[in-house]
Amino acid sequence: MERNIIYLDTVDSTNSYLKRLAKNGAKEGTIVLAKEQTQGKGRKGRSFQSEQNMGIYMSVLWKPQCELSQLSEVTAWVAVAVARAIEGVTKVSPGIKWVNDLILNHKKVSGILTESSIDCATGKIQYLIIGIGVNVHNKESDFSEEVGKIATSLECVTGKTISKEILQKAMIAELEILYKQWPTGKREYLEGYRKRCITTGKDVIIERNGEKYEGKALEVTEDFRLKIKLKTGEEEIVSSGEVSVRGLNGYLS
Numbered sequence: 180m181e182r183n184i185i186y187l188d189t190v191d192s193t194n195s196y197l198k199r200l201a202k203n204g205a206k207e208g209t210i211v212l213a214k215e216q217t218q219g220k221g222r223k224g225r226s227f228q229s230e231q232n233m234g235i236y237m238s239v240l241w242k243p244q245c246e247l248s249q250l251s252e253v254t255a256w257v258a259v260a261v262a263r264a265i266e267g268v269t270k271v272s273p274g275i276k277w278v279n280d281l282i283l284n285h286k287k288v289s290g291i292l293t294e295s296s297i298d299c300a301t302g303k304i305q306y307l308i309i310g311i312g313v314n315v316h317n318k319e320s321d322f323s324e325e326v327g328k329i330a331t332s333l334e335c336v337t338g339k340t341i342s343k344e345i346l347q348k349a350m351i352a353e354l355e356i357l358y359k360q361w362p363t364g365k366r367e368y369l370e371g372y373r374k375r376c377i378t379t380g381k382d383v384i385i386e387r388n389g390e391k392y393e394g395k396a397l398e399v400t401e402d403f404r405l406k407i408k409l410k411t412g413e414e415e416i417v418s419s420g421e422v423s424v425r426g427l428n429g430y431l432s
């Protein structure tokens with residue numbers, strides 16, 4: 180895949196920007212990096228705090244041969260790739276909160292938002308925009324009160340100065356490895372995911388159609404879904420789109 184990196188000072192959202200480029204035929208592998216996002220997007224319509232020079236705000240355009248049902252799998256692989264990059268550069272090892280939040284000291288340091296464009300006629304994926312945000316330089320006081328309860332940064336956790344440029348490069352290198360491994364390298368990513376997953380073994384609450392069900396997360400399945408034993412004794416396998424899982428720290432994923 181050809182490397183094409185676009186550096187921006189400020190943008191609404193690197194995902195939205197790349198989506199606009201993709202609609203105009205941008206090449207697979209195009210990467211957008213911004214110093215600041217004015218409307219950084221999180222999952223489930225939330226926003227992602229993206230102040231100038233605090234973090235890495237990156238989106239990657241990918242056109243994988245995969246089924247719609249594999250979308251959450253792609254995102255899970257990306258979580259492993261980003262965790263590896265962070266580990267390599269900072270020497271601290273983030274946990275993965277199912278399905279794709281990277282956690283250090285019980286707080287989120289990185290989130291991933293994958294957006295897709297589907298061809299209505301064929302049902303096939305036209306392209307994916309994989310958006311990754313990493314909090315790097317933020318001090319505790321840089322987060323809003325609400326966000327500070329659930330988010331931290333690599334510098335807060337390590338107490339060291341972390342180079343955004345070095346981490347960015349490491350992330351891009353890991354994404355290129357991932358791209359080459361898709362889909363045959365699944366075993367390695369699944370093992371990497373299971374090893375880092377902090378949700379398994381925890382009490383969780385599933386929220387579905389306004390109802391809440393309590394249970395325990397048992398394992399990450401072969402297709403990166405979560406097997407849960409409900410309090411009723413029944414076992415269920417859930418995927419990210421249909422449920423919210425609440426860990427003990429109260430953070431909704």
Ligand code: BTN
Binds near residue numbers: 216289292313
């Ligand atoms: C989440 O935690 O819910 C996902 C956060 C994803 C944030 C990244 S930052 C780069 C890209 N552009 C966006 O607007 N969002 C993603």
